[in-house]
Amino acid sequence: MALKRMDNVGIVVEDLDEAIAFFLELGLELEGRATVEGEWAGRVTGLADQRVEIAMMRTPDGHSRIELSRLLAPAVVEDHRNAPVNALGYLRVMFAVDDIDDTLERLCMRGARLVGEVVRYQNSYRLCYLRGPEGILIGLAQELN
Numbered sequence: 001m002a003l004k005r006m007d008n009v010g011i012v013v014e015d016l017d018e019a020i021a022f023f024l025e026l027g028l029e030l031e032g033r034a035t036v037e038g039e040w041a042g043r044v045t046g047l048a049d050q051r052v053e054i055a056m057m058r059t060p061d062g063h064s065r066i067e068l069s070r071l072l073a074p075a076v077v078e079d080h081r082n083a084p085v086n087a088l089g090y091l092r093v094m095f096a097v098d099d100i101d102d103t104l105e106r107l108c109m110r111g112a113r114l115v116g117e118v119v120r121y122q123n124s125y126r127l128c129y130l131r132g133p134e135g136i137l138i139g140l141a142q143e144l145n
Contacts, residue, residue, distance in 0.1 A: 008056070008065035009093055011136060016070040018133045020055050022110050023066060026095065026103065026138075028057040031065065035072075047074055059095075066093065081135035085115070092129060094139035100126050103140055107132065120144075 013019040020030060037051040051072040058065050080089065097103045100118060107130060108114070115129040115137070126142040 006064070008067045010067045010069060011093075012069050012071060012076065013134050013136070014070065014076075015133065016053055016055055016068055019068045019136070020057070022107070022112070022133045023057045023068070025106055025110050027097075028059055028066065031056040031058045049073060082131075085129065085137070092137040092139045094141055096141050096143065098142065100128065100140050100142035104128065104130065107138075112138070 011019070020033075024030065033053070033055045035051065035053050041052070042048040042050050053070045053072060055068045056065055057068060080087075083089070085091065104112075104114065104118070110133075112130045112132045115131060118126055118128040120126055123144055125144060128140050130138050130140065132138050
């Protein structure tokens with residue numbers, strides 16, 4: 001049996017509308033929005049009586065997704081949003097972009113902030129990390145031709 005694909009990356013947020021707007025600005029498309037609850041959902045996650053509002057964001061090529069979730073119940077118990085780049089666990093999601101400068105300018109107008117600086121990796125890429133809504137760490141990569 002072989003792995004078929006990576007289906008999505010999940011990110012928990014407090015302000016779902018702000019996170020959706022940020023990822024729309026980045027270029028993802030809103031695939032759908034719903035509330036997930038019920039006994040079956042609790043059996044999957046181990047959180048009994050959970051109620052979660054989700055938004056599924058799809059990349060323009062249709063191959064990758066981010067599931068944004070806002071927990072309505074139970075309450076959030078930990079906050080990892082501002083963990084430094086050298087912390088254990090989830091680091092970042094990296095997106096390939098056509099124009100890193102234009103993308104940065106648009107995202108910074110939505111409150112994003114550059115973590116370090118835009119750097120050139122050999123003659124292959126321009127790269128940077130930025131913090132989006134609620135401190136979500138995002139990577140941008142522009143391939144150089």
